[in-house]
Amino acid sequence: MLVVRLQGKVALVTGAARGIGNAISKLYVREGAKIVLNYNKSEREAIALAEEMGEISKSILLVKADVSKIDEVRQMVQKTIERFHQIDILVNNAGILVPEVFLESTEDTWDKTMDINLKGAYLCTKEVAPIMLKQEKGKIINISSICGLSEKSALRNTAYVVSKTGMLGLTRSLAVNLGPKINVNAICPGLTDTEMAAALGPERIKAGIEESLLKRIGKPEDIANAALFLASDESDFITGEFLTISGGRAMR
Template identity: 40%
Template sequence: MKKTVLITGASRGIGKATAEKFAIEGYNVIINYYKSKDKALSLLEHLLSSGANAIAIQADVSDRKQVEEMFKEGYKKFGKIDVLVNNAGIADMTLFTDITEEQWKKFFDVNVNGMFNCCQCVLPKMISEKSGRIINVASIWGLVGASCETHYSATKGAIISFTKALAKELGPSNILVNAIAPGAVDTDMIAGVSEEILETIKNETPLQIIAKPEEIADVIYLLSTEETKLITGQVINPSGGFVIV
């Protein structure tokens, strides 16, 4: 029986690359998207034409009812969900003194509460089956913080702590929970960053690179394999050495 993965925020960037990677590896793929319907449907068409089994489901991960409906639809289609990738997230650069209460709340609603909602919806069946993988997408800024991104850094730090705590709780149920903390990745999130700044980042990175989404997707997939069955509660840092902890 094929395994199934649900990836939040899968219409573009790291999420899209992750959907493609799991499809290549033979998984049923549930593509979650919120606003990027055209991109999600284009990805779905690509996966289906490549011979993969996939569906696309619109849901705002910060809305519990929408998340519950998404999982209900996913289970109805594929019967089980073996891997959950909490990738959906938002980011921007704002001086701390300019961050509004509404902005702060929105970041936690999407980046943290979205992960919380998805985990609570997937875990009853995973616990019952004593099997499952949860991979949460954090950031190097969750490890070391970023100037002018206090709200973003705070949510990514919360994801890391959440991951470690949940891994301890779910270990007896044979459910592995890990996080990845990428550095700069060539996605829409850095589309507005100047070439000068990107060159500086590359020069400050030991491997002298800006990661591609596909390279991050490879790490996410690796955490779903049998080869990593002893790894849980860890923060994998595919940043090219930009942050070494």
């Protein structure tokens, strides 16, 4: 018998057009979810993804919104409710990485990184949590990074590291504030094969693979499988946790 783990659920995935968000969205739809695909700049990719999914499910809503802007986030959540009347799963995945070490870093990078990576997750959760609380159930998954933990070689890009460490604090605070109705967990991916990782350059990728125990880069699907578990009823007794997926690179 085919088991679909997200039947009847509505999921909002930020930054869904590309990379990890794309893989999570595809898997959620395959598992029976209705899905809100959020994008900001990648409209073409978002439409292509929706068309690809259209064969599997008609239950797709595409919403352009910059997660760092409260008005756009509010409209996105309103559109979701108008269309699907509920939100069961929120994946705070949208993020940027500007490869800048501390002494070469700029205030602009700091502000943009905090606004998108950290404030974006805060704003989306602020709008979605009251809906989940009314429903008396919900799953929130924050995509942090192993650089939010203390993996030394992953700590170079200061603003990014601080934003991803902040996301772990946000995860714990939300788990405390939103329990017992809502589960809030973080995933900490290691190097994962997306445009973001490619921007780090071949040397950093090679070093990341060497540091891992499984001697490969992660696939977006590796992260999506964990995001499925944390969205499903199978993780009902898990909250405030950080799930590291790095091929052993961040083992401690």
